[in-house]
Amino acid sequence: MFSTASKSLLCCTSAIGPNRALASILSKSSSVISVPQNRDYHEVTGNIICPNVVRGIDHLRDPRLNKGLAFTLEERQALGIHGLLAAKFKTQEEQLDICRISIDRYEDNLNKYLYLVELQDRNEKLFFRLLAENIEKYLPIVYTPTVGLACQRFGLIYRRPRGLFITINDKGHIFNILKNWPEPDVRAIVFTDGERILGLGDLGAYGMGIPVGKLSLYTALAGIKPHQCLPITLDVGTDNQDLLEDPLYIGLRQKRARGKEYDEFIDEFMEACVQRYGQNTLLQFEDFALINAGRLLKKYRNKYCTFNDDIQGTASVAVAGLMAAVRVTKRKLSENIYLFLGAGSAANGIASLTVAAMVAEGLTEQQAQERVYMFDVDGLLSTRREGGVPEHAKAFGKNIEPEKDFEACVAKIKPSCLIGCSTVGGAFTSNVLQQMAKNTDRPVIFALSNPTSKAECTAQAAYDNTEGRCIFASGSPFPPVKYNGKEYHTGQGNNSYIFPGIALGVIATATHHIPETMFLTAARTLAHYVSEEDLAIGRIYPSLAELKEVSVNIAIEVAKMAYDEGLASVYPEPKDLSKHVHNQMYNFHYESSMPVVWDWKPEEKFNVRPIQPVPKNI
């Protein structure tokens, strides 16, 4: 049986390229350098290029070296590629124009996605510069929401592999697989087990698009060098029956490993990562299901340099939005009543960080928790309901009358902030939204589930049903809203405002673990970026165009905190942290490929004695 995903036909660009393995097998941990004999291999790892093992044509075939028509005449001749390119010499700017024109020709976003994937495989610097300079335009393609579609269609669009697939069958050998990754200087690994891909559910090995997309933002937004980033999918099977029957499915065709087998696998993975790349390697959990996300974070957070983006990154961006909204509602965080739809990892992460922010305003933890309500598939989290309150959300259960009807709940509890983390598209009905408008003068409404189809309501619906009085944010982008003759540009409360900056700060200081307070620092830094102009057009986040600046500033604040709290391992502490952070960053512009030539004068300072006759039979 074909899944819906694989049945739909696609017209796509070709991304086929030579599938050559890259050269260096240089393991930090073993400090053994082995240079493969295969002539097709060459030594290009990270910033290090060994010219004696890079053949001329590799400068065109290797995406990290390729500049296409931007190679100068001198470079073409010196590298032995003259004649392999058309006569025209182009600047990177001219190439960027061509890229934009080419992408604009596609109407279908998935084809735009494929063009960009192919560009990344062909010319890395051009890809990242294009993305970094056109964030508003291309972020929704390489990232949410289009990346969600790409994951659903992954079996069809899978061409050149990117990242590592480690399966449950590799248990006992994970370190050996990590050794196959050619880059010796990985600083950050984003990994998923594919069980909760955005709001789309269990996509198994098709989830690989997510770590790849997240790491594209590491580079484009925070300038983390591409060779320092490694995307990994942990393939432990899938419980998605549709995929198990999909002939195009590329993952293990078996049910998910669970329990002891799964836990041992993740334990081995975490340990193998630090064994291969060092104790300070940043390990970002992405799109794990509720049953694993929270407990694994708790298990590893003080042992490794790790965080869960869906819990902590999402929490940080949501709290930043709530902080910025204070300037409009004139209500302190501790004066709101919060109702969450969904009581999963994202909801609990946001709720906990909001509690921390309310405590910072002067409430006790208990007083702060009393202001937070949650509603899940079984209704309001009431200690009196059948089955009680799930363990992971215990802090937010209330001793009140159970309620299974969400609309009734919104009327009864009268929240001033409604936060959707339910993955139920359209769950904020007109009635719910109208009730929010009755509850308070300026209701805060966040529809955070991704991608767009899973958002709890659209931006337009939120404005239409609250007489334009709401403060709205969503996880996926929405087009501008028109209300009462005015246009509003609502913000995207997506963790992309947070994780690249956190990662840069952590990497630049080699922080050995990441405390919760770092996410509060990131939230405050982000909230400071929201200008009066942003608020005037309905946006409680800075524009996506400012994402790079925001990310670098989050990194600097995180770096400061790492030193203040004794978490950094880069010593001595740099005098100028901002400069230190900037110094680590990727250069999006082409650099010269000319061999470096320098003066070298052999000096014969000594009078060498004449060669003596060599005695025989020695």
Ligand SMILES: O=C([O-])CC(=O)C(=O)O
């Ligand atoms: O990827 C995104 O857009 C945000 C996120 O982490 C999720 O929804 O899981």
Ligand SMILES: [Mg+2]
């Ligand atoms: Mg996620």
